[in-house]
């Protein structure tokens with residue numbers, strides 16, 4: 090939709106050492122000087138946020154964190170606050186990724202607190218939601234996602250500081266994707282629970298082959314890309330498909 094600029098975001102997850110991470114960032118920044126019409130974002134692991142930010146400086150590729158703590162600072166060993174991400178050059182942070190909801194037991198309330206922290210720090214929160222395979226098979230996917238949204242999107246959220254990523258758990262890293270009809274149905278349902286104009290990304294096995302079709306769906310405002318974001322040519326092919 091014209092008023093919701095497409096966002097293509099790469100979630101590098103726990104991948105990349107200095108050499109390959111910086112080479113990837115360089116390759117993306119170089120390609121991003123060519124004409125493209127979507128917004129681009131990369132979310133490297135915490136160890137690479139600062140050097141990747143240096144590589145991306147002057148390009149229009151934005152930088153994001155993959156998670157943040159709800160507190161601004163304090164005795165939370167191993168954690169990073171939204172303020173620290175902002176200080177390191179980030180404009181965005183992913184919260185509530187399924188690898189944290191399901192893998193690390195984060196609750197909707199935890200995720201809402203992180204999304205609030207993002208707002209406090211001046212970051213755009215990318216709030217992830219999505220059903221498991223069992224929930225889809227039980228035909229409760231839409232109600233599960235509605236409950237995640239109700240619990241994890243903060244009161245007073247606004248379209249310029251919130252992005253939703255619909256990532257079906259069973260589609261992440263599996264090569265499986267929902268049908269176009271299922272994506273459209275879910276995104277339309279999500280839209281009923283979020284502020285007008287908020288972008289909804291699709292994530293889960295997006296690759297250069299399926300990107301154009303998924304990104305052309307009327308309710309899809311971009312993609313959150315995992316595995317394919319680790320290869321510059323694949324990430325760029327997805328970005329081009331968005332343009």
Ligand code: 13P
Pocket residue numbers: 100186256260261262263264292293294295313314315316317
């Ligand atoms: P894949 O693109 O590897 O399926 O991962 C999606 C994802 O989890 C992005 O956050």
